Amino acid sequence: MTARAVSHLKPEKEEDGSKQGFPGTHKCSVCCKEFRRPSKLKVHMRTHTGEKPYRCDRCDKSFRNISHRNVHMRSHTDERPYVCEVCNKRFKSLSHLKSHVKTHAGEKPHLCKICSKSFNQVGQLKNHMRTHTGDMYRCEECGRQFSALSHLERHMRTHTGEKPFKCEHCNATFSQFGNLKRHIRTHDQTGEKPYKCEECNSQFSQLSNLKVHMRTHTGEKPYRCEECSRQFSRLSNLKEHRLTHNGD
Template identity: 50%
Template sequence: MFLQIDISTIENIIFFNITCNCLCLKSDFLHSTRMSKLKNRTGTQIEKKLFSCQICKRAFSQEGNLNRHIRTHTGEKPYACDVCETSFTQKSNLKNHMRIHTGEKPYSCEVCGTSFPQISNLNIHMKTHTGEKPYSCHVCRNSFTHKSSLKDHMKLHTGEKSYACELCGICFAQKSVLVKHKRIHTGEKPYSCDVCGNSFTQSSNLKIHMNIHTGEKPYSCQVCGNSFNTKSNLNYHIKLHTGEKPFACEFCGNSFVQKSSLIKHKRIHTGEKPYSCEVCGNSFVEKSALLKHKRIHTREKSCL
């Protein structure tokens, strides 16, 4: 048996409602209007029409604002980018997105001249100059310049890791950390040194690398005055003064200043040789040993 539906009924169906997971009719979302008594600047009481959402009962002074709000329930995104086909609920969001493709950055910082594609980015940036951190963690009292950073930080306390890598399944608390992690799989190194051309997966690594070229050593030891180009090198050096060796081998009990030294040491116990020569197949415990070995093959080629 075939179900007969009037064509006017079909035209009345507009979307699959993501709020209630059901197919809805236009009539389900027809807004209601009501008159609200408000006071103007002079204190005179006036009546103003309000447009109410039938789903969550929120009221709006303009019908256009209500129509945009309804898209949060329907999931409708009528404004599509003709470059990458990403869709948006509002035309203004599409306009902001297009600046990614055009490179336009119309909002400039009056302090340092840095430009941004959106005014919200500029507002966040300005807090780096003012030092303002209005969003505080109620657990540890750390403060942040914007709300999204606080939200990500709170996951450290809750243990929530909502961003999963689809390639290896490892989960992360912050989306930015996931993006950096995925570069391990893709091999992407988007940050390049203008001096020597070396590339890096993270901008912070490039910044550290640049100290090699500039000779800058911003991290100083308060004990002996030695300076270092990275904070990690300073931390390693300080342990030479304290005698601290926090990384212990579970096989023999030997302790090490650096975690990397412990990892190399454990290969004595496990027999692991992760560095293989692609020419003859010999394997080595350390990368430096492999590099020395490869010189045998380069000498052989030069003798031919």
């Protein structure tokens, strides 16, 4: 039997480290998943007990797995050691890089059996499935629902006012890491503009500005006036236009 043939017999590895296809030696007493190593089973058991022993000393967020805590810590330092060889975009974790590389290949191997929408990460598919099952994460303050727990946690900061991301230059705090990253560039004396237009080589300090600029090439106008159906490439232009209808 060739090595290629043998590779097709390897058990599929789940996100939590369990294996399907070959029997494991360490079985979860709650859900019967099997693991090759007791350390993997120990980490898996925390999904049932809720135990999160690894705490971030910057924002007090806790994690079941020390590697997840270490990846999270990079959100405070902006360390991104994993680089895409195609576009040079940098990532905090190897798994994020691997998922990103699939976007260049157009690979989306995880298919929703209900609506046939496909995703490049199994986690994205799981979150999407909640839109079909109705098993959403609900905000107890306003009733808004989310398919991903991380989205709910981010939303909750609009109610609590929590701003866990702190600028080391001026101590300004932010509720989202992306806002902190944009703010840090205001301290940057080099005038860094890492986002480059492939059409005309214009460069921008923020990705959002590049996206707006790209509409000058594509002609896209995603903002439509509900009164007269006129369309605009920028939301600010639509807001200004609306004043012509209400007389303000």
